[in-house]
Amino acid sequence: MAVLPIQTRTIDDDWANTWQEIREDVIDNVLEATIFWLALKEFGCLTPQVGGNNIERTIGYGTKSTQRFVDGTVFTQSIPKLDTAATWNWRYFTVDLNRSLVKDAINAGKYQIKSYLTRQIEAARNALVQDMESFLMRWTAYYQSTEPPQPNGLYDICPLYTAESAVGSGSASDSQASGTSNGGIDRTNAWWRNWVMYSGATETKSTFIAGPTNAPYDLNLVPDMRHAYNSVTAGVEPPDFIITNQSMYESYEDEAADKSQIVMNGFTKKAVDLGFDAFTFKGATMTYSSKQEQLHMHMLNMKKIECVYDPNVWFDMTEWMNTANQFERVAYIVCMTTGLLTAEPRRHLAMEYAS
Numbered sequence: 001m002a003v004l005p006i007q008t009r010t011i012d013d014d015w016a017n018t019w020q021e022i023r024e025d026v027i028d029n030v031l032e033a034t035i036f037w038l039a040l041k042e043f044g045c046l047t048p049q050v051g052g053n054n055i056e057r058t059i060g061y062g063t064k065s066t067q068r069f070v071d072g073t074v075f076t077q078s079i080p081k082l083d084t085a086a087t088w089n090w091r092y093f094t095v096d097l098n099r100s101l102v103k104d105a106i107n108a109g110k111y112q113i114k115s116y117l118t119r120q121i122e123a124a125r126n127a128l129v130q131d132m133e134s135f136l137m138r139w140t141a142y143y144q145s146t147e148p149p150q151p152n153g154l155y156d157i158c159p160l161y162t163a164e165s166a167v168g169s170g171s172a173s174d175s176q177a178s179g180t181s182n183g184g185i186d187r188t189n190a191w192w193r194n195w196v197m198y199s200g201a202t203e204t205k206s207t208f209i210a211g212p213t214n215a216p217y218d219l220n221l222v223p224d225m226r227h228a229y230n231s232v233t234a235g236v237e238p239p240d241f242i243i244t245n246q247s248m249y250e251s252y253e254d255e256a257a258d259k260s261q262i263v264m265n266g267f268t269k270k271a272v273d274l275g276f277d278a279f280t281f282k283g284a285t286m287t288y289s290s291k292q293e294q295l296h297m298h299m300l301n302m303k304k305i306e307c308v309y310d311p312n313v314w315f316d317m318t319e320w321m322n323t324a325n326q327f328e329r330v331a332y333i334v335c336m337t338t339g340l341l342t343a344e345p346r347r348h349l350a351m352e353y354a355s
Contacts, residue, residue: 043302086183101327151339249288301347
């Protein structure tokens with residue numbers, strides 16, 4: 001009568017050992033399955049942090065002023081607040097693996113179990129790819145009203161100027177003009193805003209807003225992109241990754257196809273070699289995401305973006321757990337991350353068209 005528990009433990013070990021053998025390959029496959037995650041990996045944005053209640057970054061925003069003087073000038077002293085702290089919370093997500101006594105018996109044996117596991121892992125990998133790409137294109141605030149807290153997405157670190165009614169796969173309400181926060185710091189602080197460009201805007205450099213853009217986008221896209229790129233660069237540090245939706249990408253593709261030579265940087269070439277569509281615009285890799293449903297474009301400085309994760313809880317597999325009154329068992333692949341964060345919003349730009 002002790003055979004069944006022994007067999008179950010043996011199969012548990014086979015699953016655990018096989019997962020450890022393929023875990024690194026699964027991580028690479030997930031992170032290279034979509035262009036945005038590939039960019040985070042290749043630009044070195046994935047930052048490990050073990051534990052801690054939250055993630056904290058020091059934000060410098062204050063400035064000192066010089067003084068002019070002549071003989072006998074009485075000098076003034078200024079002690080401005082030069083920095084503050086931004087904090088982000090951990091977020092968690094998981095996908096389940098399922099097995100049962102019946103399936104274990106059918107797939108008994110080391111090699112059968114490996115095949116059995118491979119099928120389960122492939123389904124889990126596909127779920128992780130789709131979900132992880134989706135949360136990159138979201139606003140966290142919207143989903144917190146109906147779901148557990150989501151990892152920070154693109155619209156958390158680089159929101160639009162006006163509130164949108166349908167971003168990604170759900171509604172959202174975030175705005176440069178409102179008092180919403182990034183890392184616990186209010187965006188009403190002008191130094192804590194990214195650049196934005198949108199139809200009908202006027203340029204207000206004190207709040208990092210560049211514009212206006214002109215509709216329809218397909219007639220004005222390249223001039224608008226040039227103005228946006230130059231504005232956010234400001235002669236200091238340019239964006240190096242541009243992501244948009246398919247229709248805007250194809251509009252730029254039509255323009256680029258007329259050029260006699262397309263210059264590619266290192267990341268663009270790697271992305272193309274892996275099967276992604278990509279061009280280079282003024283030195284920055286430009287591509288699109290199928291999860292971006294709106295006429296939006298983001299110009300990002302990847303040196304100023306992080307995705308913090310806990311290496312001890314990163315694509316790790318839990319123990320198998322019994323289901324009450326059933327022969328089914330379940331284990332979970334779990335991940336612990338912040339999602340996207342930035343300590344310098346002014347290095348990024350969001351562009352939107354009405355039509």
